[in-house]
Amino acid sequence: MEIRIMKNILDRNQNKADEVRKLLEEKKVNMINIISSPGAGKTTLLERTCEAMGGKIRIGIIEGDVTTDRDAQRLKKYNIPIVVINTEGGCHLDSHSISKVIEMFDLDNLDLLFVENVGNLICPSAFDLGESFKLAVVSTAEGDDKPAKYPRLFSEAGAVILNKTDLLPYTNFNIEAFKADLAAINPRVPLFKISATRGDGLQGWFDWLKQQLNSFRNS
Amino acid sequence: MEIRIMKNILDRNQNKADEVRKLLEEKKVNMINIISSPGAGKTTLLERTCEAMGGKIRIGIIEGDVTTDRDAQRLKKYNIPIVVINTEGGCHLDSHSISKVIEMFDLDNLDLLFVENVGNLICPSAFDLGESFKLAVVSTAEGDDKPAKYPRLFSEAGAVILNKTDLLPYTNFNIEAFKADLAAINPRVPLFKISATRGDGLQGWFDWLKQQLNSFRNS
Numbered sequence: 001m002e003i004r005i006m007k008n009i010l011d012r013n014q015n016k017a018d019e020v021r022k023l024l025e026e027k028k029v030n031m032i033n034i035i036s037s038p039g040a041g042k043t044t045l046l047e048r049t050c051e052a053m054g055g056k057i058r059i060g061i062i063e064g065d066v067t068t069d070r071d072a073q074r075l076k077k078y079n080i081p082i083v084v085i086n087t088e089g090g091c092h093l094d095s096h097s098i099s100k101v102i103e104m105f106d107l108d109n110l111d112l113l114f115v116e117n118v119g120n121l122i123c124p125s126a127f128d129l130g131e132s133f134k135l136a137v138v139s140t141a142e143g144d145d146k147p148a149k150y151p152r153l154f155s156e157a158g159a160v161i162l163n164k165t166d167l168l169p170y171t172n173f174n175i176e177a178f179k180a181d182l183a184a185i186n187p188r189v190p191l192f193k194i195s196a197t198r199g200d201g202l203q204g205w206f207d208w209l210k211q212q213l214n215s216f217r218n219s
Numbered sequence: 220m221e222i223r224i225m226k227n228i229l230d231r232n233q234n235k236a237d238e239v240r241k242l243l244e245e246k247k248v249n250m251i252n253i254i255s256s257p258g259a260g261k262t263t264l265l266e267r268t269c270e271a272m273g274g275k276i277r278i279g280i281i282e283g284d285v286t287t288d289r290d291a292q293r294l295k296k297y298n299i300p301i302v303v304i305n306t307e308g309g310c311h312l313d314s315h316s317i318s319k320v321i322e323m324f325d326l327d328n329l330d331l332l333f334v335e336n337v338g339n340l341i342c343p344s345a346f347d348l349g350e351s352f353k354l355a356v357v358s359t360a361e362g363d364d365k366p367a368k369y370p371r372l373f374s375e376a377g378a379v380i381l382n383k384t385d386l387l388p389y390t391n392f393n394i395e396a397f398k399a400d401l402a403a404i405n406p407r408v409p410l411f412k413i414s415a416t417r418g419d420g421l422q423g424w425f426d427w428l429k430q431q432l433n434s435f436r437n438s
Contacts, residue, residue, distance in 0.1 A: 005224050037257045038340050038369060039361025066341060068368055089371065091310065091341040119368070121257050122285060122310040122339055141360030141386065142258025149287055149338070150257060152308065167360065167389055172416070197391070 013127050017095035020102065020130025027107040030216045031115060033131035035153055037146075038119030040139040041163040043071045044196040046114055050078040052206050053112075057213065060105050062115045064093040071116060081105055092123040095130055111213060121146070125153040132216060133158025140164045140171055144178035147185055155185045159192065161205065166195040232346050236314035239321065239349025246326040249435045250334060252350035254372055256365075257338030259358040260382040262290045263415040265333055269297040271425050276432065279324050281334045283312040290335060300324055311342040314349055330432060340365070344372040351435060352377025359383045359390055363397035366404055374404045378411065380424065385414040 024031050034042050050059055060081045063072045069084045076082060083101045085093060093115065105113065115131065117124040125134070136157035138146050141164055147154040154160065160182065168175070175193075182191065190208060194201035243250050253261050269278060279300045282291045288303045295301060302320045304312060312334065324332065334350065336343040344353070355376035357365050360383055366373040373379065379401060387394070394412075401410065409427060413420035 037338070037361075038365055039256065039358070066369055066371075070364055070368060089341075089345075091339070118341070119256070120310070120339060120341055122308075122337070123342065126308075139258075139360060141358060141383065142256075145289055146257060149289060150285055152285075164360065167386060170386055170389055 010126065013095050016099050017128035017130040020095055020099050023102070024107070024113070024130060024132075027110070028217055029107050029110050029113050030213055031113040031129070031131045032133060032135050033115045033117060033124075033129050034135045034137060035117045035121070035124045035157075036119065036137035037121045037139070037142055040119075040137045040142065041196045042116050042119075042137050043074055045137060045161065045163065045194075046075060046116060047078075048196050048199065048202055049114075049206070049209070050075065050080060052202065053209070054078050054080060057210075058109055058111045060110050060113045062093075062098065062101055062113065064116055064118045066090070066118060081110075087118055091118060091120050092127050093117050093129060094127050098129045111217075121150045121153060125156060132212075135159050135161065137161045137163055140167050140173045143171075144174045145181065147178065147181040151185050154182060154189075157186065157189055159190045159208070160186075162191060162193045163196055165193050165200055166198045229345065232314050235318050236347040236349040239314055239318050242321070243326070243332070243349060243351075246329070247436055248326050248329050248332050249432055250332040250348070250350045251352060251354050252334045252336060252343070252348050253354045253356060254336045254340070254343045254376075255338065255356035256340045256358070256361055259338075259356045259361065260415045261335050261338070261356050262293055264356060264380065264382065264413075265294060265335060266297075267415050267418065267421055268333075268425070268428070269294065269299060271421065272428070273297055273299060276429075277328055277330045279329050279332045281312075281317065281320055281332065283335055283337045285309070285337060300329075306337055310337060310339050311346050312336050312348060313346050317348045330436075340369045340372060344375060351431075354378050354380065356380045356382055359386050359392045362390075363393045364400070366397065366400040370404050373401060373408075376405065376408055378409045378427070379405075381410060381412045382415050384412050384419055385417045 063084045072082050072084045085097050134157045136153050192205045282303045291301050291303045304316050353376045355372050411424045
């Protein structure tokens with residue numbers, strides 16, 4: 001009974017996600033669904049990305065949070081369109097809420113729409129939002145065992161960011177073990193090692209992202 | 220419809236949790252439900268606690284994980300009873316799975332049963348397992364805004380552990396902001412600032428835990 005209900009929920013989510021994807025492809029808007037544990041650095045990554053690319057690319061942001069608009073407050077200084085979705089306790093965004101809020105953006109004047117999902121390494125992976133790809137963000141402080149312990153996100157991700165490399169000297173994080181676990185699940189996924197607070201490694205992420213936008217626009 | 224289903228799931232979970240709690244009270248077994256984000260340090264905290272208290276107190280552990288038995292592998296050196304529950308993608312433990320596995324422990328010869336819940340700051344908070352109290356663990360690397368952004372766990376917790384204080388010099392974590400947010404939600408909750416890897420601050424946690432066990436045993 002519960003399994004059937006869950007299947008219905010996921011089926012209805014998929015139908016709406018397909019609609020969202022179709023609309024965004026028509027409008028040539030690339031949507032990236034960012035998923036991580038709480039505090040892995042999604043918002044700081046968005047801050048750095050808006051600073052570096054906001055002048056050249058028209059960016060919008062959907063901020064998913066259980067409660068509060070604290071992340072949106074951090075981002076409003078970039079003067080880009082931001083819409084907050086508070087899930088009121090819910091553990092992930094779904095395509096129905098995305099479908100409602102994308103109407104609030106001027107899609108004809110947007111290149112890139114970031115969705116900062118709720119901080120959760122499990123549930124958001126199960127819900128397609130209509131994104132171009134999922135971006136998995138993981139912090140070195142979380143330990144090197146996350147791909148093996150939370151495989152679904154890492155297997156589906158179109159790119160992985162390992163953040164907080166500035167903390168590597170102070171943790172027992174084994175980068176070779178992390179890479180081996182990731183390669184076993186998703187052998188060809190691009191991995192960017194960065195420190196969003198210090199700025200290390202960000203250029204590789206920006207360059208790759210620009211390539212993705214170009215190939216999406218010309219597809 | 221979905222709301223009614225969710226209510227049914229939670230009601231059935233509560234009924235079974237009440238049964239578990241009654242059984243554990245009869246057997247004088249204190250059960251602690253440990254909840255945190257992925258990689259906040261639950262397993263390392265258990266390692267230190269087993270090392271310090273395992274000789275004096277009879278400890279058992281239920282390890283909840285989406286997949287793998289990696290945490291249990293880390294704990295088996297303490298030669299204490301451990302049972303792994305793999306949720307196979309599920310984002311939290313529930314009282315039905317706990318009810319089944321506590322039969323595998325010799326409850327007449329146990330003082331303390333730790334449940335290491337699935338790494339998730341949201342969903343586990345909604346499911347009573349029959350525990351004596353919930354222990355919230357949060358790492359300094361996650362940022363000081365977690366109590367405000369994920370209030371349910373912090374409002375229900377019987378104790379809070381702030382782990383990875385050794386990383387404080389390398390982060391922008393503001394401990395006064397963290398305490399203020401926590402106090403607004405749960406004014407009297409005990410807070411232990413520790414570094415589980417380095418050993419800092421652990422004695423306060425051990426002493427408090429011993430007090431809890433004594434008062435539970437004599438209640």
